[in-house]
Amino acid sequence: MPDPIAALTDLVLPALTARFVLLANHVLASAPVAPARLKPHAGRLLQVEVSGWRGPLPPPPPLALRITPAGLLEAADEAGEAAAADLRLCVDAGHPLDAARRLAGGELPPVQIEGDAVFASDVNWVVSNVRWDIAADLERVMGPGLAEGLSQAGSQALGVLRQLVQSVTGATQRP
Numbered sequence: 001m002p003d004p005i006a007a008l009t010d011l012v013l014p015a016l017t018a019r020f021v022l023l024a025n026h027v028l029a030s031a032p033v034a035p036a037r038l039k040p041h042a043g044r045l046l047q048v049e050v051s052g053w054r055g056p057l058p059p060p061p062p063l064a065l066r067i068t069p070a071g072l073l074e075a076a077d078e079a080g081e082a083a084a085a086d087l088r089l090c091v092d093a094g095h096p097l098d099a100a101r102r103l104a105g106g107e108l109p110p111v112q113i114e115g116d117a118v119f120a121s122d123v124n125w126v127v128s129n130v131r132w133d134i135a136a137d138l139e140r141v142m143g144p145g146l147a148e149g150l151s152q153a154g155s156q157a158l159g160v161l162r163q164l165v166q167s168v169t170g171a172t173q174r175p
Contacts, residue, residue, distance in 0.1 A: 041086075
């Protein structure tokens with residue numbers, strides 16, 4: 001009997017990967033210096049892995065991305081290509097509450113980097129300096145009034161989430 005989780009993963013994963021690549025390229029294109037930093041690495045492969053995964057669902061599989069000549073991203077077509085990655089980023093998911101606290105505070109979770117130093121430096125610069133301007137995108141789609149209201153509601157929700165994560169991680173770190 002086929003594994004239902006594997007079947008669901010095979011169905012959903014390609015769609016999620018495609019949406020992630022579209023969003024990442026949208027964010028990269030909004031900061032022209034980002035694709036310019038990545039263009040010299042055209043054709044190179046970046047693999048993102050998750051380690052220390054604990055949870056009821058299986059860990060996400062490695063994500064292999066290729067840098068395009070335009071300095072954007074595309075999903076690598078074949079799983080074998082991931083083995084030849086020029087740069088590997090391994091994100092530690094062993095402490096999800098700590099990772100959530102870091103993300104809520106604008107920090108990145110712990111990442112182990114292996115591979116080409118120049119490529120790693122440019123990817124690190126992009127990750128550290130490029131942010132998605134959600135409010136600007138909402139304004140283009142919905143107009144300034146509605147976008148401002150949604151942006152304020154999102155900021156308030158994010159503030160509540162930050163407080164919740166900080167209180168939970170603070171409680172779990174006390175002796």
